[in-house]
Amino acid sequence: MHTHLREPGYEYKETIRSGSQAAAAGGFSSIACMPNTDPVNDSRTVTEYILKRAQECNLVHVYPIAAISRKSEGKILAEFGDLKEAGAVAFSDDGKPIMNSGLMRRALEYASSLDRVIISHCEDLHLSAGGLMNEGRISTELGLPGIPTLAEEAMVARDLLLAEFTGAALHIAHVSAAGAVRMIRDAKARGVRVTAETTPHYFTLTDEALRDFDPSFKVNPPLRSREDLEAILEGLRDGTIDAIATDHAPHALTDKEVEFEYAASGISGIETALALSLRLVENGLLSLPELIRKMSTNPAKILNIPKGTLLPGADADITVLDPDRPWVADPLSWESQGKNSPFFGWTFKGKAVLTLVEGRVVYSED
Structure with a gap:
């Protein structure tokens, strides 16, 4: 429910076709793409272009997420009504947080009136400015400027208060910090309409991975501490975290194979997300049905799309999984143009091993 297809504008990183092929290979029959394209998906024209290209590719279902603000600049709201009519399923400025609280309040109210959800990238830019990794013992030892968990937690706290005040639906993207998990848990207990996602790298890796200054591990939010990772696992176990997203962020190697300070943030993750998440089942944290809910059923409910079910009348969107098949991650053989993976x-x-969309085979391992 959180991918970056890069088209239009950044086709050297990924295209709608290559991203769709990667999704099918990863076992996904439907994906939702973020608006950080060029031009930004803040208009009917761009939304319709994405849907047209996806239809031409005729692979997986592609659901556009449109921008909250024009050009994702955080100043003026985009035309939500027009974007919904064009096919936008949610609104987000993706990696650019809405720093203006008044604008965020209006966005929540506007989206709520259209039965759409706001997806928030929770980061206080004043607290994260200049940071390259999680602020803590490891950043101190490495001499790298840090991004404190407070940068995420402060914005989560604000957005939860705004959601509670407006009664609107709020979805917190890529939760990485223990404090954020606690606040979301408490807000749910109060009846706030909040859902949350995390991604495989936040429950698999910690900031210890950055000791070699490998840009493959550079993401935003950054990889956190072992304590944060344990909190993410507990949030998944107890239902505080509703969904596991990929945050598939493909980059050209020229954007990654540079000095750590200048490297782009993100992991090409759509072809490893399922395998990493299956480890939660193998380790007994989740049952297989619980994992399916977090990767399929719940995301569909959050985005209010008719997917994530095999009830009579539903599309035959089916993934056949071989839970015992061993394989080795080799990004050079992947469908995605993005080879930037720490795995x-x-x-x-x-x-x-098999992905069907409306009964059509769009990926087969054999």
Whole structure:
């Protein structure tokens, strides 16, 4: 429910076709794409272009997420009504937080009137400015400027208060901090209409991975501490975190294979997300049905799209999984143009071997 297809504007990183092929290979029959394209998806024209290209590719279902603000500049609201008519399923400025609280309040109210959800990238830019990794013991040892968990937690607190005040639906993207998990849990107990996602790298990796200054591990929010990782796992276990998203962020290697300070943030994750998440089942944290809910059923409910079910009358969007199939991650053989993965050479157990969309085979392992 959180991918970056890069088209239009950044086709050297990914295209709608290559991203759709990667999604199918990863076992996903439907994906929602963020608006950080060029031009930004803040207009009917761009939304319709994305849908047209996806239809031409005729692979997986692609659901556009449109921008909250014009050009994602955080100043003026985009035309939500027009964007909904064009096919936008949610609104987000993706990696650019809405720093203006008044604008965020109006966005929540506007989206609520259209039965759409706001997806928030929670980061206080005044607290994260200049940071390159999680602020803590490891950043101090490495001499790198840090991004404190407070940068995420402060904005989560604000957005939860705004959601509670407006009664609107709020979705917190890529939760990485223990304090954020606690606040979301408390807000749900109060009846706030909040849902949350995390991604496989936040429950698999910690900031210890950055000791070699490998840009493959550079993401935003940054990889956090072991304590934060444990809180993410508990949030998944107890239902505080509703969904596991990929945050698939493909980059050209020229954007990654540079000095750590200048490297782009993000992981090409759509082809490893399922295998990494299956480890939660193998370790007994989640049952397989619970994992399916977090990767399929719940995201569909959050985005209010008719997917994530095999009830009579539903589309035959089916993933056949071999939970015991061993394989080794080799980004050079992936469908995605983005080869930027920290999981190169990892051995996994479990893989999607067949993906069907409306009964059509769009990916087959054999």
